Amino acid sequence: MKPEINEKILLQGLARNDKKAIESIYKENYNSVQTLIINNNGSSDDAKDIFQEAMIVLYEKARSGNFELNCLIKTYLYSVSRRLWLKKLQHSNRYTGEIVNIDGVVQVENDVEEHAQRDKDFETMEKAIGNLGEPCKSLLEAFYIQKKSMLDIAASFGYTNAENAKTQKYKCLMRLKKIFFSHYKNGNP
Amino acid sequence: MNDRNDLMMIDAIERYICGEMSPDERLHFENMRKANSELDQMVVEHTLFLQQMNRFGEWKKFKSSLDFVHTSLEEQGKIHTENSQGKSKVIYLWNRYKKVAGIAASIAGITAITLSFLFNSVTPTAKDHKVQELVKEVNTLKHNQRVLDKKIQSVDKGSQETSIAMDVRFNGTGFLINNKGLMITNAHVVKNSRNIYVQNNKGEQFKAFVVKLDVPRDVAIIRIDDSNFKPFTLPYSIRKTTSELAEPIFTLGFPREQIVYGEGYLSASTGYNGDTLSCQITIPANPGNSGGPIFNHNGEVIGILSSKEIKAEGAVFAVQSKYIYQAIDELKNSPEYQNVKLSSKTSLAGVDKSTQVKKIKDDCIFMVKGD
Numbered sequence: 001m002k003p004e005i006n007e008k009i010l011l012q013g014l015a016r017n018d019k020k021a022i023e024s025i026y027k028e029n030y031n032s033v034q035t036l037i038i039n040n041n042g043s044s045d046d047a048k049d050i051f052q053e054a055m056i057v058l059y060e061k062a063r064s065g066n067f068e069l070n071c072l073i074k075t076y077l078y079s080v081s082r083r084l085w086l087k088k089l090q091h092s093n094r095y096t097g098e099i100v101n102i103d104g105v106v107q108v109e110n111d112v113e114e115h116a117q118r119d120k121d122f123e124t125m126e127k128a129i130g131n132l133g134e135p136c137k138s139l140l141e142a143f144y145i146q147k148k149s150m151l152d153i154a155a156s157f158g159y160t161n162a163e164n165a166k167t168q169k170y171k172c173l174m175r176l177k178k179i180f181f182s183h184y185k186n187g188n189p
Numbered sequence: 190m191n192d193r194n195d196l197m198m199i200d201a202i203e204r205y206i207c208g209e210m211s212p213d214e215r216l217h218f219e220n221m222r223k224a225n226s227e228l229d230q231m232v233v234e235h236t237l238f239l240q241q242m243n244r245f246g247e248w249k250k251f252k253s254s255l256d257f258v259h260t261s262l263e264e265q266g267k268i269h270t271e272n273s274q275g276k277s278k279v280i281y282l283w284n285r286y287k288k289v290a291g292i293a294a295s296i297a298g299i300t301a302i303t304l305s306f307l308f309n310s311v312t313p314t315a316k317d318h319k320v321q322e323l324v325k326e327v328n329t330l331k332h333n334q335r336v337l338d339k340k341i342q343s344v345d346k347g348s349q350e351t352s353i354a355m356d357v358r359f360n361g362t363g364f365l366i367n368n369k370g371l372m373i374t375n376a377h378v379v380k381n382s383r384n385i386y387v388q389n390n391k392g393e394q395f396k397a398f399v400v401k402l403d404v405p406r407d408v409a410i411i412r413i414d415d416s417n418f419k420p421f422t423l424p425y426s427i428r429k430t431t432s433e434l435a436e437p438i439f440t441l442g443f444p445r446e447q448i449v450y451g452e453g454y455l456s457a458s459t460g461y462n463g464d465t466l467s468c469q470i471t472i473p474a475n476p477g478n479s480g481g482p483i484f485n486h487n488g489e490v491i492g493i494l495s496s497k498e499i500k501a502e503g504a505v506f507a508v509q510s511k512y513i514y515q516a517i518d519e520l521k522n523s524p525e526y527q528n529v530k531l532s533s534k535t536s537l538a539g540v541d542k543s544t545q546v547k548k549i550k551d552d553c554i555f556m557v558k559g560d
Contacts, residue, residue: 017251023258030259030268052255059251118244125245144239145246170196177238 007073015062025055029074033081040085050088054080057108057115071106079108087112128180136172143169198228202235362442362481363387363411363557364490366427366513366531368420370413372397373513374480374557375495376404382559385411390448390551393417397557401520406466407495407508408516409480411557423532424548425482428489428510432468434458439542440472440494441549442481443556450546451478453505455491460506461498467506468492474505480557483507488537488545 013021033054034047042050054077061069069076129137139157142148148156154165204210205218222229262268361378365371372387379385379399388394395415402409432455439452453472460467470483474497483492492507513531520526537545 017247017254019254019258022254023262026255026258027262027267030262034268048259052252052259055255056248056251121241122245122248125241141246144242145249166200167196170199173199177234180238180241181234 007069010073011058011062011069014059017059022055025058025073025077029077032074032078036078036082037085041089042085046085046088050081050085051077053084053115053119056119057111060115060118061111075106076108079106080112083108083112124183125180128176128183131179132172132176135168136175139165139169140172140176198231199235202232203239205232206236206239360443360477360556360558361479362477362494363555364480364482365423365553365555366490366517367529368422368532369529370395370397370415370418370420371400371529372411372413372555372557373482373493374409374411375493375508376402376407376409377495378480378557379409379411379559380404384560386558387411387413387555388558389555395555400526401516403512403516403519406512406516408493408512410516410520421552423553424536424545425484425488425490425553426533426535427513427531428485428491429514430511431458431509432485432491436491437486438470438472438483438491439546440474440478440481440483441546441554442474442478442494443554444475444477446556448550448554449478450550452542456504461496461504464506466512467495467508470494470505470507471503472505477556482554483510484537484545484549486542488535488540488549 010021010025014025030047030051033051034044037047037050038044057080058073058077129140132140135157139153142153142156143150150162150165150169153169154160154162157165157168159165159168201210201218205215210218222232259268361374363372363374363378366373380402382399385397385399386394387397395413395418397411397413397415400410400412434455434457436455437452438455439450441448441450443449451473453470455468456471457469459465460469470492472483472494474494478494479496481494482490483494485491489510490513491510493510493513494505494507496506498504498506517529517531521529537548540548
């Protein structure tokens with residue numbers, strides 16, 4: 001199989017959250033990113049965080065239909081990781097001059113910036129859901145994230161019927177929207 | 190009723206967004222949406238919200254896949270996490286020997302409990318033993334003292350040797366010198382301690398730490414560092430000048446768990462072998478009295494009880510109170526203690542002794558304990 005086709009299949013798998021694809025990309029690229037981080041003032045925990053963030057950037061790219069990767073996955077992940085780590089170093093004032101080990105990087109600034117914005121939105125959502133408390137948190141997660149049916153939810157949460165569960169869900173949803181949009185507006189003026 | 194309508198509306202919007210409406214219903218809904226800008230606004234907002242929700246869910250799922258893959262690759266050894274290689278091995282070993290570790294831990298637990306039980310049952314006799322040991326130690330010190338005595342005659346530095354008699358116990362007495370929890374005790378009481386606690390006659394215990402050690406003069410300043418300690422005005426003051434011979438004095442200290450009162454007089458204006466830092470008093474003193482205050486009849490502190498001469502009967506020495514001021518003056522060089530003020534007024538003058546003692550004993554005198 002040609003390498004380009006192989007890469008394309010991997011990216012399609014990644015977009016579907018396919019564990020096999022994730023595993024093969026992970027296996028191929030983790031060590032070089034870890035070496036980069038550790039050689040530049042980082043720990044192996046930092047390496048894990050940074051690499052996974054880079055994977056998320058790649059995942060978002062792969063999902064957005066019109067994506068054409070004009071370099072190897074390896075080069076892309078390495079470049080994004082490098083950019084992310086540089087940002088983190090600068091943020092924590094640990095930056096000590098030029099980052100070493102620049103072999104074959106591509107321009108990824110825009111991708112990283114977009115990712116930072118999305119990451120912020122997700123954090124807003126996570127915070128809002130966290131602030132809800134139980135049973136609202138589990139109820140909404142079951143419906144909107146795990147996509148369970150109202151009937152299943154009513155059964156597992158102990159509501160007498162789907163209508164009751166729906167009323168409860170509605171109340172929780174209103175609260176979540178209120179919390180989410182207040183954070184969302186504050187965070188994104 | 191309004192709530193019910195809103196609920197149905199949200200339900201409809203969700204079905205609309207997810208494409209679950211029948212074509213007829215959909216057409217009807219779209220017409221309503223065109224006619225009603227409020228509804229339109231709701232749809233837009235809810236679409237945005239559901240999008241966020243969806244992507245958030247996928248993001249979370251992807252993250253958990255990443256964690257899953259990371260852990261499984263690490264277990265298979267396909268990614269070598271460089272400086273945590275040892276760690277994963279530890280985890281592996283831990284998983285493997287969990288049971289053994291559990292059994293070992295419970296054996297250790299049982300052993301510890303048994304030992305502490307044994308220890309507890311033996312403790313009362315151990316106490317007697319300690320007292321004997323103490324006596325023994327004092328005896329050997331006496332012996333040493335005799336041996337050393339001739340040398341001491343020529344060396345003009347006797348005070349330290351004599352203070353050893355008090356050093357046997359790691360607790361002594363201390364007293365407050367201002368309302369902020371600053372206390373005085375002997376340097377030999379606290380100099381080898383890592384942790385210091387002070388306990389008053391009511392049994393209240395506070396954590397304290399050493400602020401300044403002056404080993405040659407045998408003065409230590411310690412400070413109570415405990416939120417439970419409440420400042421109050423001291424009833425006594427610290428005297429700046431030297432006191433007169435034959436002046437009646439009394440002390441309060443902790444040679445035992447209870448506070449003990451002792452009275453006597455100032456017998457010489459210098460200490461052991463003419464040591465001008467201290468003075469000689471005649472007062473009953475025992476190990477544990479070290480660091481206790483010496484009061485005159487006006488309720489002024491004139492000295493710190495520090496040591497007694499072992500071969501002579503009733504010769505007790507006290508550091509003169511002016512050295513407290515000297516130590517405080519040196520302390521003022523550090524910025525934190527620039528504005529330290531000592532208690533300067535006595536409210537005990539002209540009051541009979543039992544009233545004086547009553548006012549001092551519970552709050553101002555502490556047993557100083559160290560390990």
